[in-house]
Amino acid sequence: MGSFRTLEMIVIQNISEAVFVGLCRKMGTSKIVAMRRDVMDINEMVNNHIFTSEEGSTMVSGSEREGFRLKGSDWDIMCWPNNHRVIWELSQSQYYNTHRQTLILCDYSDSPPGFTLLYLLSPTMDEDIQRACVRRYNRNYISSSIYRQIICNVSKNHSIQHGPCASGTILTYEFDLAACFVSDFWPTSASSWIDRCHSWPLPYVVDGILKNGCHFVAIGHKLGRHEDHEWRISFSLAEQKLVYSMNHSQFLTYGLLKLFLTEMINNGVGDGDKLLCSYHMKTSVFWVIQQNTIPHWCPQNLLVCFWVCFKLILKWVYDGVCPNFFIPENNMFLSKIHGDKQHQLFIRLYGMYEKGLAFLLQCPSFRTYNIDVLHNPRLSICTDENTLIPEIDFDQKLYHEMQRNNMIRKLDIQRCMKYLHTIEQMIGSPLVTQYQVLKLQELTANVLQQTAFILYMETYTHLNKMSYRVGKMSCYMLKIAAKFGFITDMMYIAMYYYNTLRYIEALSIIGMIKVNLAQPYVMYGYNVDTEMYTEAVGGQSWSTKMRQAVAGDIILNNKIHYINELIPEQQSALQNSFFSLCIPSYILLDMLEILCYRHVDTMSAQTALDNLQALVHNDQGQSIPEIHRNISWQILGICQQVTGNLQAALYSYQQSLRQISFHKIQTATEMRIQGICQFNPSGI
Structure with a gap:
């Protein structure tokens, strides 16, 4: 009996390791996930630093920001005006210059936990906010439903309303844009969360979360008395920091739950009938980590970690209560999972539970990871992340990530100068990672290229000494940009020469680009000769590889x-x-x-x-x-x-x-x- 038990444990551990390896290849190693986060972080940091208080800030949240790159994942984008701030108590107004910032006060006395009403303490110059105001108790309350509709109508691409968001498409990515307000203060109703943070997250993470406050998204509680006017307290930034603080086994457990949700629980279920969502999966991982239910989050324990989280979700469905991680009094099942729907969902999940971990074999992604282990229970599996992803595969993912995060918001000459000044300050900071330095170099090339053509557009009709000087300056900027960017960035020089009727010079640049692109080691997207690339630039810096061997x-x-x-x-x-x-x-x-x-x-x-x-x-x-x-x-x-x-x-x-x-x-x-x-x- 003892030997059978030992064999069973070995099989579970080996399958766990196989799943860990498979998930690393599907979702990324800890190094790849860190790189994705770094690139997105620095891109957002630069953009938000440039724009004035009137134009507001944006933040990518959700799965993309957390480091996942799963098929079908949306981009969740939050945006808010910088010249409006939400406070929880009137005493907090002392920290603001009310001539420059409009203050909004929370009134959560008559709202369900996790929701609040917002009213203006002073007039606002923002026309959208003015139109969203409703008069109650001699106060101007900002109606979430009206504000949400206004934002949806701003752009043709944002015309589809989805919950608190306007949904649309940027390039190949579907996104949900949530118009928000921001508070620099931690919610009073979430103060109990601070007291729970004994072992996780670490104190410095808690401090960072508290300093960043929270957001308010434009949707009310379906069972609240003021649904059309209430705002939901959003902890997206806090959740992002919590996910960043996970070790890789915890992160992959969360990823496995997301796959299980998609491929098993919600498979074949219409959008309107999907009762569980990714947010519930994430919340279960948060609770399990903080309650210290699992002493060791490691590759050998991955299935056990998954099983504990799954049992917690099953309990929540049985009880009809899913406590919000920050405000436990906010039952996230209250308006959706109850009655017959709750009973049917529990029956489905309990049927899976009764089968034990064997039911995971029906999950397509899981099945591909452990087929070898099932045939050979004592198979030894290497979980060293450094051996899982070859150098060239990492390079492909890095350059792909850089190019998919090269959106620069609207530019003029002044903003171009601000960009370059901001990048110069950041690139020398000891806090900037190696991936972020590379991204800053690519951003430098991008800004220089756009600056050169903006200058050209503004002066090309004037045949005078000034236009000649600007032309030389533009050409110089494009040549500098080519030293920072991909080998194909020389194309901007050729375009400039063509525009200024210097066809022979343009053809000379085109000939140079053709020679570079014809090299057998050049990487374009995921197309590359692995051996030639490794022989030509293997082991060199990513900056060198980008300039010499990567086409974009x-x-x-x-x-x-x-x-x-x-x-x-x-x-x-x-x-x-x-x-x-x-x-x-x-x-x-x-x-x-x-x-x-x-x-x-x-x-x-x-x-x-x-x-x-x-x-x-x-x-x-x-x-x-x-x-x-x-x-x-x-x-x-x-x-x-x-x-x-x-x-x-x-x-x-x-x-x-x-x-x-x-x-x-x-x-x-x-x-x-x-x-x-x-x-x-x-x-x-």
Whole structure:
């Protein structure tokens, strides 16, 4: 009996280790997760430092910010005005200059735990807030439902209301935008949480959480007396810091619960019938860690950790009570999980519980991790994270993360200078990590490129000494940027030379870029020759790798004109609140070569056009990701049109319309098709 028990423990530990390894590969090692967080943190820190109090701050929260990159994960974005602050007591007003900041006072005397009413202590100049006010008891209360609706109507992309958020799409990512208010003070109703923090989180984490206060999102309690006007207290920033403070086994337990929720509990269930959500999973992990139920969170214990959290969720469903981690009196099941729905959910979960850990074998992700262990119970599994992800795989994830977090908010010359000054201050800070230094270098290149073209737009019509000096300055900035960024960042120099009619110089730069891109070790996205890359730049700094061996897409800010031939596409995208065009480097390179050769060598222009056509027609995703096929067909059509082949151009534009509508350029495509048909109606 004892030996059987020992074998059973060995099997459970081995399966736990196999799951740990599988989750590391699916969700990232602790090093990869830390890198993702660092890149997002520094990007947000720089952006929020630049903008004035009137423009407000933003924060990415939820799974993306926590370090997950799971398929279907939304971006949760919170935004709030910096010139409005929420206080809990009138005495806290002494910390503010009321001439510069509008104060809002909480009134939670008649609201359920975790919710409050907000009323203005003084008039506000913000028109949206003014329109959201309702008069009660001779006070101006800010109605959450009215404010939420106003924010949803601000942009076409934000028109779908989802809970307290406006939902839409940025690039390929679905997002939920929550308009909030912020308080610099910890909620009075959450003071008991401080007293519970004996062993977790550590004191410095608790202090950081308390100093950052909380937020208020625009949604009331469904069973509250003032649902339309109440605001929910949000602890998103505190939760982010708690997740950051987890060890990797705790983080992966949370990840396993998220997978289990998606693949088992909510599989086949309609959105309206999904009673449990990821937030409940996270809350269970918080409670289990703080109550010290599990003494050892480690790879060998991963299934035990999962099982303890699952049993806690099962108990919550049975009791109909899920206590909020910060305000336990706030029962998060109260308005959703009760009656027949509660009973049916408990029956389902208890059926899984009765099967024991074996029911996890039905979870697709879990099944792929432990198949070898099931056939060989005594199989030895290495859980050393340093051996799980090869150097090149980490590099791919790092550069992918940098490029997916390169959104810079609206720029003008003054803000460009602020960006560069802020980056200069941050890059020398001892608190900045190695990943953040790399991201700051890439941001520097990005800002310099946009500054150069903004200066060009403002002076190109003036043929005087000043425009000559600005031109030299712009060109110098682009050359400096090329030393910080990816090897494809030289493309901005070529675009600038083309705009200033220096076609031979542009072609010289294009030739250099072609030579660099032709190297067998170049990494583009996830396409790379592993051996050649490792041989060429393995072991070197990430900055060196980025400059010498990594190609990126070219991002064009749609409010800046880079190439006249692409202005209609940029304007079409802007009309749909799409603020940038992302173009595959190989496509833009061929386009620039065609446009330049048109002025110096028509035969070479035709050769370049043939190359572009072959690339667009035949590429299998190596140089043109699927989401970029519409802009690629569009650019082929533009090049065919400017060289006089209208029939081919019409076909390319029609193909562009058939692709995934990623760049929102349909209006430009239809306009170009109409122009061709009007120009030559009988020949098309």
